[in-house]
Amino acid sequence: MLILEEMQARGHEALTLLHHAPSGLRAALAIHSTVLGPAIAGVRLGAQDEQLAVRGALALSESLTLKAALAGLNYGGGACVLMMPEAGVDDPHAREALFRALGRQVRPLESRVVLTEDIGVSPADIAFVAQETPATLGVNTDTSSVTGYGVYRGMKAAARFALGSESMRGVRVAILGVGAVGRTLAGHLHREGARLTVADRRPDRAEALADQLDGVQVVAADQLLDSPCDIFAPCAYGHSIRSEDVPRLQCRLIAGGEHHPLTRRGESAVKEAGIIYMPDYAINAAGLIAAAQGTTPEQAAERVYTIINRITAVAEQYGKPVHIVARRMAERRIDLIGSLGHGK
Structure with missing residues (x-):
């Protein structure tokens, strides 16, 4: 898989790999477009390898760009695909640490990306992200x-x-x-x-x-x-x-x-x-x-x-x-x- 070729073909702006060992954070964050505004990035959590996470982030972020544009929103499209930590996230403290680590990692990008929930992620998880960065949406929306x-x-x-x-x-x-x-x-x-x-x-x-x-x-x-x-x-x-x-x-x-x-x-x-x-x-x-x-x-x-x-x-x-x-x-x-x- 030639990542840069695929990004160029789809028109992506950026792809970032996020890592924080203590919390088990491993994620692919893709920004497809910020032409209309900050990229809304759906956050997913699931059991998958790095290649699937990257592919999923690239595909989902392009979809979010088109969705926001068609809906008349002043946002671009992004995606953040989290790989399930080896220890899982059944422990509530572990889940909090994972999503707060995500928020802290995304903080430098908050002018370009806004995180919201997607598959495997709840408004409560996004609330943890929001403790570390204001770049969130959907905390109070099911x-x-x-x-x-x-x-x-x-x-x-x-x-x-x-x-x-x-x-x-x-x-x-x-x-x-x-x-x-x-x-x-x-x-x-x-x-x-x-x-x-x-x-x-x-x-x-x-x-x-x-x-x-x-x-x-x-x-x-x-x-x-x-x-x-x-x-x-x-x-x-x-x-x-x-x-x-x-x-x-x-x-x-x-x-x-x-x-x-x-x-x-x-x-x-x-x-x-x-x-x-x-x-x-x-x-x-x-x-x-x-x-x-x-x-x-x-x-x-x-x-x-x-x-x-x-x-x-x-x-x-x-x-x-x-x-x-x-x-x-x-x-x-x-x-x-x-x-x-x-x-x-």
């Missing part, structure tokens, strides 16, 4: 549940374009990943009468959800791609849909809360397969909007609904795939606002 509700509202807008109606009653939705975002999405869809099939790399989570919601079918994670459905909703950790697995998909629309479920090659493959793909940065922005602007969950989700409707209207008008329209809309705002330069 971003996962807000994001899940926003995905639900965005899915309805996308379904109106892809399926001819935004009603979810009787619509077959396959959800891959039932963590906080996936569970919230499933709950809203279930209340509207959608027919749900769910899977998770941790089968116990999928079974627990099925126990809570009547009529939910559970399948193994590696079998969900083969499940007949109208909408496939990836809500896992990233790159859930490999390019070579696209022919297995039996859906008409991909719309979920997961960051970068497809590579660029995968996007081309679903286009060739005639599947509509609503990109992650368009549909999963509600949590970021709520954290950045202090809006209510309902207001943030309605912003997502409006954004998706705008994307589909342009796609229909010009006969272009929605994922291409979404990217061009985000990039156009970055170009236009970036052309203004920095105010005095």
Whole structure:
């Protein structure tokens, strides 16, 4: 993996490796763009090696740039991927030390980056970061549940374009990943009468959800791609849909809360397969909007609904795939606002 070549190809500004031995901090911090403002960096924590952490930070930070731009926020995109310490973080003091160490390491960069929660990280963790640096967002926002509700509202807008109606009653939705975002999405869809099939790399989570919601079918994670459905909703950790697995998909629309479920090659493959793909940065922005602007969950989700409707209207008008329209809309705002330069 040639890091600088990949950064240049994606347009990244910086990649920093963070380390603090006593706390077990090992992290990759990527800043993709600060054209619109400081880079909002989603902080993730998981068991992974250095290469996966770096790849994840580069991909996630680019997604955050597009998300912030499309949502009309004056922020750029970043990502901070933490590798799980060998001793774990079950000890509350160890968890505090880990995130306070992160905050202290990021302090010199606080004019360029703002940290907020992502997978494996809670508002309480960001509160620890905030003890060491003011460069934080989302301490008082349950971003996962807000994001899940926003995905639900965005899915309805996308379904109106892809399926001819935004009603979810009787619509077959396959959800891959039932963590906080996936569970919230499933709950809203279930209340509207959608027919749900769910899977998770941790089968116990999928079974627990099925126990809570009547009529939910559970399948193994590696079998969900083969499940007949109208909408496939990836809500896992990233790159859930490999390019070579696209022919297995039996859906008409991909719309979920997961960051970068497809590579660029995968996007081309679903286009060739005639599947509509609503990109992650368009549909999963509600949590970021709520954290950045202090809006209510309902207001943030309605912003997502409006954004998706705008994307589909342009796609229909010009006969272009929605994922291409979404990217061009985000990039156009970055170009236009970036052309203004920095105010005095």
